[in-house]
Amino acid sequence: MPAYARVFTSNLSLNLRHNPVAFISLAIFLLLFLLALFAPLIAPYNPFDTTQIDILDSELPPFWAEQSDPSFLFGTDGQGRDMWSIMLYGLRLSLMIGIGAVVVQTLLGVSIGLISGYVGGRLDSLLMRLADIQLSFSTLMVAIVFLAVTQVVGGRAFFAQYAPVLLITIIGLAEWPQYARTVRATVLAEKQKEYVDAARIMGFGPLRIMVRHILPNSLSSIFVISTIQIANAIIAEASLSFLGLGMPIAYPSLGSLISSGFDYLFSGSWWITTLPAALLVVLILVVNLLGDWLRDTIGPRILQGAR
Amino acid sequence: MALLSVQDLSVKFGGEFGAVSAVKNVSFDLHRGERLGIVGESGAGKSITGFALMNLLSAPGFINRGKVLFDGKDIVRMSERQLRKVRGNRMAMIFQDPLVTLNPVLTIGQQMIETLLAHRRLRRDEAEFIAIQKLREVYISSPEMRMSQYPHELSGGMRQRVIIAIALLLDPDLIIADEPTTALDVTTQADILELLLHLCMSNNVSLILITHDLGVVCQLTERIMVMYAGEVVETGKTREVINDPQHPYTQGLISALPQQTLPGHTLKSIKGYMPSLLSMPSGCPFHPRCAYALDECREHRPKLVHYRDASVACHEVNRLHQETLAE
Numbered sequence: 170m171p172a173y174a175r176v177f178t179s180n181l182s183l184n185l186r187h188n189p190v191a192f193i194s195l196a197i198f199l200l201l202f203l204l205a206l207f208a209p210l211i212a213p214y215n216p217f218d219t220t221q222i223d224i225l226d227s228e229l230p231p232f233w234a235e236q237s238d239p240s241f242l243f244g245t246d247g248q249g250r251d252m253w254s255i256m257l258y259g260l261r262l263s264l265m266i267g268i269g270a271v272v273v274q275t276l277l278g279v280s281i282g283l284i285s286g287y288v289g290g291r292l293d294s295l296l297m298r299l300a301d302i303q304l305s306f307s308t309l310m311v312a313i314v315f316l317a318v319t320q321v322v323g324g325r326a327f328f329a330q331y332a333p334v335l336l337i338t339i340i341g342l343a344e345w346p347q348y349a350r351t352v353r354a355t356v357l358a359e360k361q362k363e364y365v366d367a368a369r370i371m372g373f374g375p376l377r378i379m380v381r382h383i384l385p386n387s388l389s390s391i392f393v394i395s396t397i398q399i400a401n402a403i404i405a406e407a408s409l410s411f412l413g414l415g416m417p418i419a420y421p422s423l424g425s426l427i428s429s430g431f432d433y434l435f436s437g438s439w440w441i442t443t444l445p446a447a448l449l450v451v452l453i454l455v456v457n458l459l460g461d462w463l464r465d466t467i468g469p470r471i472l473q474g475a476r
Numbered sequence: 477m478a479l480l481s482v483q484d485l486s487v488k489f490g491g492e493f494g495a496v497s498a499v500k501n502v503s504f505d506l507h508r509g510e511r512l513g514i515v516g517e518s519g520a521g522k523s524i525t526g527f528a529l530m531n532l533l534s535a536p537g538f539i540n541r542g543k544v545l546f547d548g549k550d551i552v553r554m555s556e557r558q559l560r561k562v563r564g565n566r567m568a569m570i571f572q573d574p575l576v577t578l579n580p581v582l583t584i585g586q587q588m589i590e591t592l593l594a595h596r597r598l599r600r601d602e603a604e605f606i607a608i609q610k611l612r613e614v615y616i617s618s619p620e621m622r623m624s625q626y627p628h629e630l631s632g633g634m635r636q637r638v639i640i641a642i643a644l645l646l647d648p649d650l651i652i653a654d655e656p657t658t659a660l661d662v663t664t665q666a667d668i669l670e671l672l673l674h675l676c677m678s679n680n681v682s683l684i685l686i687t688h689d690l691g692v693v694c695q696l697t698e699r700i701m702v703m704y705a706g707e708v709v710e711t712g713k714t715r716e717v718i719n720d721p722q723h724p725y726t727q728g729l730i731s732a733l734p735q736q737t738l739p740g741h742t743l744k745s746i747k748g749y750m751p752s753l754l755s756m757p758s759g760c761p762f763h764p765r766c767a768y769a770l771d772e773c774r775e776h777r778p779k780l781v782h783y784r785d786a787s788v789a790c791h792e793v794n795r796l797h798q799e800t801l802a803e
Binding site for chain 2: 362363364366367368369370371372373374377381382385386388
């Protein structure tokens with residue numbers, strides 16, 4: 170059976186086709202993902218190119234309102250940038266930071282969780298207490314302190330240049346315990362199973378057993394938690410940007426767009442803040458709905474109702 | 477020289493009530509190609525003995541005392557690295573439930589090839605060739621197709637065959653089979669046992685069969701070791717022990733077989749339960765359930781005494797034996 174047919178007839182895809190909410194969510198997510206991926210090709214303007222921006226075009230309303238300019242589909246922001254273009258680029262940044270942060274979390278959390286669960290004993294207690302300490306600081310608090318300090322120490326220019334990397338690192342570092350705990354719990358359950366004994370009997374070393382035997386059996390819970398964590402990371406990035414500690418307004422993510430549009434809200438230019446906000450809400454909603462569906466479909470019982 | 481020589485093996489479990497002995501002073505020799513059955517009730521220490529032979533006990537269990545000489549080298553004292561060379565390669569183990577022994581997310585082929593490559597310097601296609609050959613040896617139909625299937629796609633009997641094929645993959649000298657047929661239905665059971673016997677005999681592999689099924693032991697093994705509460709109570713040639721059991725516990729086990737009871741009569745059983753490891757009776761561990769128990773049995777622990785081919789740990793049997801000798 171060829172690979173695509175195997176995917177198509179799998180239980181997961183069957184389940185997907187019979188669940189309209191999940192199906193629509195996946196379709197919207199894929200659409201948004203493709204829009205973000207091909208933003209430079211789709212966007213009619215390059216919002217980072219100052220020669221394409223005219224301050225006289227600022228605060229033009231979207232196409233359905235009066236006084237709209239047909240060359241700016243969703244209007245313009247306070248600096249005269251095309252809303253549609255800048256939202257595409259913002260979506261691209263938000264998704265990139267969200268996924269990047271989750272990759273950092275996965276690498277850290279999965280390795281720590283695997284070692285903690287498999288080795289056990291004192292090492293396990295030590296790592297899990299570290300996780301507890303990390304969890305007792307809220308992600309936003311850690312990120313605010315870290316980002317504010319870098320902004321002061323490194324200066325605004327430095328910060329603007331490395332903001333995406335800094336955001337990925339700090340959101341990734343702050344949330345590893347979520348993964349470590351879930352993976353550890355799964356490993357503890359899998360470790361009891363006889364195939365692990367059988368692997369030891371075949372003379373396999375601990376690293377091989379962890380990576381080749383236990384990890385693939387824990388993948389379903391890692392998938393489930395990853396979807397939820399992507400949504401959380403995007404929200405964290407948006408919140409930080411809204412507070413002025415994330416992406417600078419010159420290279421805005423959805424969060425900084427909402428933040429910049431906030432100043433114009435009461436002058437009647439509501440679209441500058443509401444359009445990116447609506448996009449963010451839709452993005453988070455579909456990711457969360459997908460996460461819920463994955464959890465109900467492939468997630469092990471320990472994750473039911475987990476968030 | 478014996479392939480496997482177990483000397484005075486003791487296993488303890490450290491718990492919150494202090495360490496308790498799960499296996500006490502087990503000694504036996506196993507020659508190349510020989511087949512030994514270890515029988516006893518649940519909790520008699522059979523499986524723990526099997527795990528201890530591979531030095532695979534996980535905490536809180538540990539080997540307290542004794543030696544396990546495999547080909548002259550003591551497994552108890554081996555480093556993890558040395559152990560990994562012996563395990564799988566020269567000793568293999570087959571578990572009770574074929575459903576959970578295979579890794580559910582890897583195909584049969586992946587699991588077999590991985591095992592081969594972990595121990596041998598082989599190319600992938602060579603490993604695949606050997607794997608298919610071994611699947612054929614355990615009479616699996618269309619082995620090339622099975623290689624790309626996942627464990628859940630096979631039936632229980634077929635899975636156990638695959639597990640036997642994996643155990644035989646590296647041509648080990650010893651196979652430890654821990655209740656290999658308990659999870660299978662009766663007809664499959666007979667097939668698997670016959671296959672195991674055939675493979676052991678044709679490859680000159682030693683077998684340690686751990687089971688509570690005396691019928692299975694009779695079919696497969698040459699020697700038998702009866703365990704009770706972590707101790708060996710009787711060993712000898714399987715046929716002789718089954719036909720003429722000496723120890724009251726072995727007698728009880730054999731008369732408890734359903735075949736020993738006429739239709740319409742109640743099954744005979746040994747009264748009482750095996751003592752908990754935490755509250756071992758003084759003297760002979762079997763005396764609270766023994767019909768012949770004397771004062772001596774309550775006070776002194778009987779030693780394994782050898783006579784002819786067998787050994788029995790029972791004061792009464794020894795006394796009778798001494799009397800016959802005196803005459």
